[in-house]
Amino acid sequence: MTAARLGFVGLGHITVNAHLPPLAALAEKGDVTLQAFCDVDGETAAGRARTFGANAVYTDHREMFDKEDLDGVYICIPPTLHTDAELIAAEKGIPVMVEKPQTLDVAQAVRFSEAIRKAGVPSQVGFMSRYYATAEFMRDRVSERTPRHALVQLLYSGGHIRYWTSRFELCGGSFVENTIHMVDLLRFFLGDIAEVSAFYHYRKPGEGPHPINLPHVYDVNYRFENGVVASVTTSRVLTNVNASRREVLVVCDDSLLEWSAETVIENGEAVFESPGADNAFARQAREFVNAIRSGDASELRNGYPQALNSLAAVLGANASASEGGALIRLEEFVRGTAGGRDRTRADAGAKPDAF
């Protein structure tokens, strides 16, 4: 089998630290070629190309798509900066791996999703938690039980490493930027989400370290298509202490299941431990490359069209919070008809007066 020629749009934090290391290992084995690096910052693209041995450098993805014959493309840019790379890839029949959150604009996500689905190209959204061995075990265990209730608590501490993740209008808030991983994981365990209602607690003007303008607390309730209800709570109140927490629980009839990347616990007893060094990013990369090379996408767990429900669930939470917890049906939200008006953009959830 020939090596898959890969292109990259965006050579920032996640591409360099999470995607390129396992892909560089696959390049050494001859499974992939790091063909083209594209970043609007030419120095970044050129520097990363030297480090990882990429063959070509671009600052415009359209030129990259014109000049290169690619077998797959990674699109890893901040969520407000997506334009047409996904559409061009779909038109050219090139498999795409897109980082989460796919965009902050549901209407744009629907357009990309339709193009990818119609083209029939393999696709993946960066929900790598689905590739933990513990996630697979948990999904299977939940399927053998009768789930009723799910709980996620994410209490973040520490600051932001990039400017755009400190601004609501650029990242959609911590629930969209970070908690989307756990919302997607609940979908892996429980299926699609039907409805959302959310309450956020906002900082007062001038409160909190500049330039952060994100809500302090996100309290979000979901109803899944199968009737399970979930409460997903996230806060960024603990900025200056080292006291974070991440809990993911599924409560079933006579079974309390607790998930972490390392362990699954049932009714207080560890029932599954992760086998050694379990690198979900590396597995995600291998599955994407395998799908490209074999043409068989059946092992991909998070295709772009399938991932739309996870994106709608977090952007729908923003829209609900901006309307005092209004109940939003995700099917209507995705169609742009929830409550008879357009609430598809994440900035519909912003509260500029509060900052």
Ligand SMILES: NC(=O)c1ccc[n+]([C@@H]2O[C@H](COP(=O)([O-])OP(=O)(O)OC[C@H]3O[C@@H](n4cnc5c(N)ncnc54)[C@H](O)[C@@H]3O)[C@@H](O)[C@H]2O)c1
């Ligand atoms: N899966 C995860 O756990 C995880 C972790 C971190 C980030 N992410 C996601 O990955 C995406 C990128 O985040 P990051 O941390 O790498 O951001 P970053 O700011 O570190 O890097 C983004 C890069 O994209 C470049 N860029 C912006 N617009 C571009 C364009 N149109 N064409 C080419 N290059 C462009 C920027 O110059 C920058 O180098 C975000 O959606 C983020 O949420 C996912």
